[in-house]
Amino acid sequence: MDRASTNDARTREARRNLRSLIHDTERNRHEYLNPESDKLCSTLLKSDDLYENGLLGTTSCSEKVLEGKLLGNLSVLGKQRAQKLKTDTVVFDPTEFAEKIVTYLGGNRDGGDITFAPDVWTKLGEEVSPCFRGAPPLSPLYGSFVRGEPVKKAVVERRKKANEKEITRGPTNAEELRNFAELAEEETTSREVTKILNILKREYRASNSPLCYFEFVVNPESFSQTIENIFYCSFLVRDGLVIVSLDDDKLPVIQPCEEGASKKKKLEQNQLAFSITKPQFKKCVETFKITSSMIPTRSSGPSQPAASQPL
Incomplete structure (x- = not known):
């Protein structure tokens, strides 16, 4: 058999294998998308074998079209299979979390109620404080700071005094002029x-x-x-x-x-x-x-x- 005949036979075999793989990806779509199936991986290995055996990689235009269609089908199937994977294997369970907190704090179960030691919540706050970004509370320096009047009360008193001064001062010049103009207009209208x-x-x-x-x-x-x-x-x-x-x-x-x-x-x-x-x-x-x-x-x-x- 001459060399040309050999190349034609290899080309026909390559096309037949490509069409078979393409038909398989289209017919067994659900099996490819099954997370427990290795169908997608085996098809990729078969396409690699075709390249290694020299059945693919030629310059024939029809083969390039078939190769592109197979790779396109495999890419779509791979994307859809990846989207179906569940990455949240660890699910937060509030009941389980509460039980762990009770165990950590050494809570005592008395029937249906749970009791804790008096300082247990302070201990919990100290343990979880590094997990939160918050400004530390103000505290007296060495205990010598004498706490004065609350700021909120002082602000209210200042506003109250300012309002009293405003009432005592009476209307402004602009208000007096406006009132005078309105009174003069009313008097003129009444006279006419x-x-x-x-x-x-x-x-x-x-x-x-x-x-x-x-x-x-x-x-x-x-x-x-x-x-x-x-x-x-x-x-x-x-x-x-x-x-x-x-x-x-x-x-x-x-x-x-x-x-x-x-x-x-x-x-x-x-x-x-x-x-x-x-x-x-x-x-x-x-x-x-x-x-x-x-x-x-x-x-x-x-x-x-x-x-x-x-x-």
């Missing part, structure tokens, strides 16, 4: 509301009939003044000092309340939201032909209220 009420009473007595709401609050010279007038009138409605209603033409009219009606109105307060925009303001001036304001224009006053106020 009273002034508008007096104007409404005077105009009502002169005409002896309810006044057109828009003619009363609209200031043709200033949109902001109109908003302020609506704002101040809302307080009069809220307090039951004036009444805003609709006339026969479904237009709002305003009139002061009588003494008895005012008290009743306070018990039955009814408010609604009224808003006016700049174009609506101009339309009111043109429609009602308002040339002057019943409420005099204020030269200076409080900050401008919002354009929507309750009535």
Whole structure:
């Protein structure tokens, strides 16, 4: 037999052996993964024998593919088998551990109870202290240190004294200014509301009939003044000092309340939201032909209220 025929026979034998091993790894997968089986090790030894006998290691492309598939199967099986191994052979048993502690400390069993000597826990603490990282407790130096007032109590006393000083000192300058500004604003609002009420009473007595709401609050010279007038009138409605209603033409009219009606109105307060925009303001001036304001224009006053106020 010539050399070429010999090589062909060896190649066919190598392929047949490789296919057999590959088929075995795929068919007997569970046996390979069994921890008690040596199937994985024997297959590795067989593949090594193929190399040693010269049946593998050639340059044939088909053989390389078969070799790679066999090694891939063996690697996957080896990984899965390693994952199934249990490394926690020693399991912590709390009951067994407690029994060992009792035995070590020399506990006496009296029926169902276990008793220890008075200093046994100190002994246990000294034995296990090296296992824990903790700062040592503070102790008097040679016993000459006189223990003073507890730190926590001293801190509480200092905070208490600081709070008392704060109360005695009273509000700060910023708080005083804020309170003064709020008080001044309230006084200005109250003064303007009273002034508008007096104007409404005077105009009502002169005409002896309810006044057109828009003619009363609209200031043709200033949109902001109109908003302020609506704002101040809302307080009069809220307090039951004036009444805003609709006339026969479904237009709002305003009139002061009588003494008895005012008290009743306070018990039955009814408010609604009224808003006016700049174009609506101009339309009111043109429609009602308002040339002057019943409420005099204020030269200076409080900050401008919002354009929507309750009535």
